[in-house]
Amino acid sequence: MKAAVWYGAKDIRVEDRDVPAVSSNQVKIKVAWTGICGSDLHEYTVGPITIPANGPDPLTGKQAPLTMGHEFSGVVEEVGPEVSGFKPGDKVVVNPLIISGNHKDPLIDMYKGFGFVGLNADGGFADFVVVDEKNVIKLPEDLSLEYAALIEPTAVAVQGIKESGLKFGETVAVFGAGPIGLLTIIAAKAAGAKEIFAFDLSETRLQKAKEVGATHAVNSGQQNPVEYIRSIYPDGVDRAFEVAGVAPTFNQAISVTRARGVVTVVSIFEKPVEFSPMQLTVTGVHLVSTLAYEPDVFETAVKLIASGQIDPSPVITDHIELEDIVNKGFEALMKDKSQAKILVKLSGEK
Numbered sequence: 001m002k003a004a005v006w007y008g009a010k011d012i013r014v015e016d017r018d019v020p021a022v023s024s025n026q027v028k029i030k031v032a033w034t035g036i037c038g039s040d041l042h043e044y045t046v047g048p049i050t051i052p053a054n055g056p057d058p059l060t061g062k063q064a065p066l067t068m069g070h071e072f073s074g075v076v077e078e079v080g081p082e083v084s085g086f087k088p089g090d091k092v093v094v095n096p097l098i099i100s101g102n103h104k105d106p107l108i109d110m111y112k113g114f115g116f117v118g119l120n121a122d123g124g125f126a127d128f129v130v131v132d133e134k135n136v137i138k139l140p141e142d143l144s145l146e147y148a149a150l151i152e153p154t155a156v157a158v159q160g161i162k163e164s165g166l167k168f169g170e171t172v173a174v175f176g177a178g179p180i181g182l183l184t185i186i187a188a189k190a191a192g193a194k195e196i197f198a199f200d201l202s203e204t205r206l207q208k209a210k211e212v213g214a215t216h217a218v219n220s221g222q223q224n225p226v227e228y229i230r231s232i233y234p235d236g237v238d239r240a241f242e243v244a245g246v247a248p249t250f251n252q253a254i255s256v257t258r259a260r261g262v263v264t265v266v267s268i269f270e271k272p273v274e275f276s277p278m279q280l281t282v283t284g285v286h287l288v289s290t291l292a293y294e295p296d297v298f299e300t301a302v303k304l305i306a307s308g309q310i311d312p313s314p315v316i317t318d319h320i321e322l323e324d325i326v327n328k329g330f331e332a333l334m335k336d337k338s339q340a341k342i343l344v345k346l347s348g349e350k
Contacts, residue, residue, distance in 0.1 A: 003067040003126035004325045009047050020130040028078040031346040033149040034124040035071035044330045050119045060121040070096035070116045072124030073148035083133045091139040093148045095298045143306045150312040155301040157183035159293040164239045164264040168192030171237040176244030177205035179341045182315045189213035199225045202337035229256040247273035254279045265289040315341045
C-alpha cells in the first residue's frame with residue numbers, strides 16, 4: 001500500500017509499505033479521507049514534537065519512521081477474532097487519542113502520558129490502517145465520510161468551548177482563523193455565543209471566519225484587537241480563545257477579556273512566550289488550556305455533525321492526492337494562508 005511516512009522535519013516520503021496485519025482486538029480500516037492537521041504541520045516544519053524519533057514510544061512501542069495522519073475516516077475492511085462491535089463494510093471514524101487507561105478520569109490519564117494514532121503510531125495517510133477496537137467509532141450510514149474526516153478537529157474545538165465554560169448569550173474573541181480557529185467559531189456559535197470576534201492577519205481567512213459565523217472579522221495587523229474590542233465592549237469579552245500559538249495573540253487574548261472572564265489556550269506553541277502574570281492578577285482573568293478531547297466529547301462531535309447542528313464543511317479548502325501531500329499539502333499550508341483544511345483522498349469513498 002502507499003503511505004506518507006515521516007522521517008524527519010521537512011522529510012515526509014510517500015512510499016510503498018506492507019499492509020498491516022490485524023491482531024485479535026484490532027480493526028483494519030480502508031481509509032477514505034484524511035485531513036492535514038496543524039499538529040502535522042508542526043511536525044513537518046520543526047518536528048519531532050510528539051513523534052517518537054529517538055526511541056520507542058512508551059505507550060505504543062513505535063518509533064519513527066512512521067505513517068502520519070490522525071484525522072481520518074473510512075470503511076472497515078477486516079476485524080480481529082475478538083472484535084464484536086464492528087464488521088466489514090461499517091463506516092467508521094477513529095478517535096486517535098492513545099492513553100494508558102490507568103486512571104478513571106481520561107483527561108487526568110491523558111496528562112500523565114498520551115499519544116495519537118498518526119503521530120505516535122502509524123496513521124491515516126495510507127490506504128489501510130490498523131487500530132485497536134476501542135479507538136473506532138461507528139458512523140451513521142448517511143454521514144459523509146468526507147465530512148467525517150473533520151470530526152477529530154471538531155472535537156478539539158468542542159472541547160475548547162467546554163473548557164471555557166461558555167454560556168448562552170456571551171461574547172467571544174477568537175485569535176487565529178486557521179482550521180481550529182474556524183471550527184472554534186462554528187462551535188461557539190452552536191453553543192449560543194452572542195457576538196464572535198475573529199482576529200487574523202489573512203483577509204482570506206477573515207472572510208472565511210465571517211462565512212462560518214464570526215460577527216466581526218478584524219485584521220490584527222491593521223487594527224489593534226484590544227482597542228477594537230474595548231471600543232465596543234469597554235469591559236472586554238466574556239471568553240477568548242488563543243488559537244494562533246504566538247506571543248502577541250496570547251497577550252492580546254488576555255487583554256481583551258473582562259474581569260473574571262476566561263482565556264482558553266487551544267493552540268500548540270513552537271516557542272516560549274513572555275507575559276506578565278500581573279495581567280491575570282489585576283483582572284482575575286482565568287487562564288485555562290486544553291488538549292485533545294474527552295471520549296464523550298469526541299462522540300458528541302460525531303452527533304453534532306451527523307445532526308447538522310455543526311457543519312464543518314466550509315473549513316475544507318482543497319482535496320489532494322496522497323502523492324501530492326508534500327507540495328500541495330504541507331507546503332501549501334505553509335505558504336498559502338487562504339488554505340484551511342486540506343483533505344487527502346485515499347479511497348475517496350463518500
